[in-house]
Amino acid sequence: MSWFEIIQRSFFDWDSMAAVLPNMLMVGLKNTLLLAVASTFLGIVIGMILAVMGISRSIWIRTPARVYTDIFRGLPAIVTILLIGQGLAGIGRQVFGPSPYPLGILALSLIAGAYIGEIFRAGIQSVERGQLEACRALGMTYPKGMRLIVIPQGVRRVLPALVNQFIGNIKDSSLVYFLGLLASERELFRVGQDQAVVSGNLSPLMLAGIFYLLITVPLTHVVNAIDRQLRTGRKISTVTSGLDEVKELADATRGLDEAGTVMPERAISPSAKLKGAALDVVALDMAYGDFKVLRGVSLKAEAGTITCVIGPSGSGKSTLLRCLNRLAEPVAGDIRLDGKSILRTRADLLRRRVGMVFQQFNLFPDHTAIGNVQLALRKVQGLPAAEAKRIAEERLAEVGLAGRMSHRPIDLSGGQQQRVAIARALALKPELMLFDEVTSALDPELVKGVLNLMAGLGKSGMTMVVVTHEMNFARRVADQVVFMDEGKVVEAGPPEAIFGNPQSLRLQRFLSEML
Numbered sequence: 012m013s014w015f016e017i018i019q020r021s022f023f024d025w026d027s028m029a030a031v032l033p034n035m036l037m038v039g040l041k042n043t044l045l046l047a048v049a050s051t052f053l054g055i056v057i058g059m060i061l062a063v064m065g066i067s068r069s070i071w072i073r074t075p076a077r078v079y080t081d082i083f084r085g086l087p088a089i090v091t092i093l094l095i096g097q098g099l100a101g102i103g104r105q106v107f108g109p110s111p112y113p114l115g116i117l118a119l120s121l122i123a124g125a126y127i128g129e130i131f132r133a134g135i136q137s138v139e140r141g142q143l144e145a146c147r148a149l150g151m152t153y154p155k156g157m158r159l160i161v162i163p164q165g166v167r168r169v170l171p172a173l174v175n176q177f178i179g180n181i182k183d184s185s186l187v188y189f190l191g192l193l194a195s196e197r198e199l200f201r202v203g204q205d206q207a208v209v210s211g212n213l214s215p216l217m218l219a220g221i222f223y224l225l226i227t228v229p230l231t232h233v234v235n236a237i238d239r240q241l242r243t244g245r246k247i248s249t250v251t252s253g254l255d256e257v258k259e260l261a262d263a264t265r266g267l268d269e270a271g272t273v274m275p276e277r278a279i280s281p282s283a284k285l286k287g288a289a290l291d292v293v294a295l296d297m298a299y300g301d302f303k304v305l306r307g308v309s310l311k312a313e314a315g316t317i318t319c320v321i322g323p324s325g326s327g328k329s330t331l332l333r334c335l336n337r338l339a340e341p342v343a344g345d346i347r348l349d350g351k352s353i354l355r356t357r358a359d360l361l362r363r364r365v366g367m368v369f370q371q372f373n374l375f376p377d378h379t380a381i382g383n384v385q386l387a388l389r390k391v392q393g394l395p396a397a398e399a400k401r402i403a404e405e406r407l408a409e410v411g412l413a414g415r416m417s418h419r420p421i422d423l424s425g426g427q428q429q430r431v432a433i434a435r436a437l438a439l440k441p442e443l444m445l446f447d448e449v450t451s452a453l454d455p456e457l458v459k460g461v462l463n464l465m466a467g468l469g470k471s472g473m474t475m476v477v478v479t480h481e482m483n484f485a486r487r488v489a490d491q492v493v494f495m496d497e498g499k500v501v502e503a504g505p506p507e508a509i510f511g512n513p514q515s516l517r518l519q520r521f522l523s524e525m526l
């Protein structure tokens with residue numbers, strides 16, 4: 012017999028394949044899919060619980076999740092299947108009846124849960140810290156921010172890995188045959204193997220193999236497609252050039268002349284008049300461990316005024332700002348809004364009064380522009396959908412984005428994203444608005460538009476504290492300028508005094524470097 016004939020007889024005996032085909036389809040394929048789908052579904056439930064436990068701040072919650080994962084990921088699948096399937100057979104018979112099938116599903120789920128938990132945990136932890144900060148700055152509690160933004164984003168990122176896990180479960184389902192399945196419960200491998208014994212060749216098993224490939228290979232391509240999509244993002248349908256944006260902004264915001272000089276009489280202001288709160292910071296100390304970042308910082312800002320905070324990198328400007336909405340907790344001193352200490356109120360309630368815009372925008376990438384603005388109105392303030400939509404549309408129109416409401420952040424330029432972030436904070440009608448170097452991540456041609464918008468906001472009535480490196484902006488727009496260095500306020504006063512007649516050597520040196 013030639014080699015060709017040996018191979019053909021062993022693997023490609025069409026008669027044996029035809030004989031097993033109906034059973035393969037009706038019993039084997041059905042059971043394999045059932046085992047894989049059920050164990051993936053249960054594995055997702057177990058995995059989600061493990062992931063949430065795994066990122067907990069409490070070691071008592073983290074440790075059991077860790078131990079579970081180490082055990083079920085470390086044991087060979089067949090050991091777990093036999094231990095569960097045979098060890099719990101007595102209980103299984105009482106609960107599920109004589110079939111070992113449910114225990115097979117349970118064992119596969121427990122194994123899958125350990126892997127899926129790690130996938131989810133990595134996905135959730137890969138979400139940028141700024142996303143949760145943005146949620147908190149909008150007044151969401153930690154669990155709400157996790158549930159609405161961080162976990163869905165993490166899960167979306169790990170979709171390819173989840174599909175891979177499903178492929179793994181399809182293959183692992185073949186191990187359940189060790190439990191001794193009834194004829195009607197056999198999956199692809201067992202059907203093929205039984206028929207191989209009858210036919211005396213491996214063709215039925217070969218057919219089972221083909222079925223496995225027919226399921227797993229297309230799924231692998233689905234994984235690759237999802238992966239590509241996630242990496243490259245959606246195609247940007249309406250790319251805006253910097254020039255377009257400058258023109259677009261000109262319609263919505265007017266207030267800076269060509270030299271970047273603010274002309275207040277032409278600055279825009281939101282239609283809704285806002286009520287500003289008087290801010291009083293008293294001898295504030297803040298430390299990261301032993302490292303003192305703020306040392307006795309005091310400043311006052313009257314309601315409806317703009318305070319610009321300037322100073323060298325690392326001087327504590329952002330930390331001061333983050334203390335004002337308690338994203339950072341001071342260790343001593345006090346912060347008062349309209350005379351009342353904010354350190355004794357609940358942080359999430361305080362943040363409904365204090366808006367914040369970040370350097371890196373921190374928009375929610377899975378939501379459109381209007382979705383970003385509406386979210387806190389709906390989920391924090393509890394407004395009805397129509398009302399939230401109306402407010403969001405108004406705020407977006409005010410920042411010059413009437414035509415881009417349904418765009419996702421990835422389809423917007425940096426300047427547009429920052430304006431969405433401003434609209435998002437404005438929508439909550441803050442009494443105090445914090446801007447943390449909001450133009451530092453923007454291309455130079457887009458900076459002016461955002462500064463222009465902020466100059467207009469200064470007329471809205473809310474109190475603004477702006478950390479900025481834009482000296483021209485501070486000079487023209489601020490009611491007072493605060494110069495910080497090494498965690499202290501070195502000088503504070505009206506812009507004419509700070510820029511025109513700096514007293515300290517440190518401020519003089521700083522200004523000579525900046526201007």
Ligand SMILES: Nc1ncnc2c1ncn2[C@@H]1O[C@H](COP(=O)(O)OP(=O)(O)OP(=O)(O)O)[C@@H](O)[C@H]1O
Nearest residue numbers: 299302304322323324325326327328329330331448
């Ligand atoms: N989470 C943190 N843990 C430890 N140290 C931190 C943390 N955040 C900031 N710091 C340190 O605190 C100091 C002040 O940082 P901060 O960001 O407030 O300065 P900044 O004046 O805003 O600087 P920049 O202009 O570069 O943003 C820096 O030395 C910084 O390294």
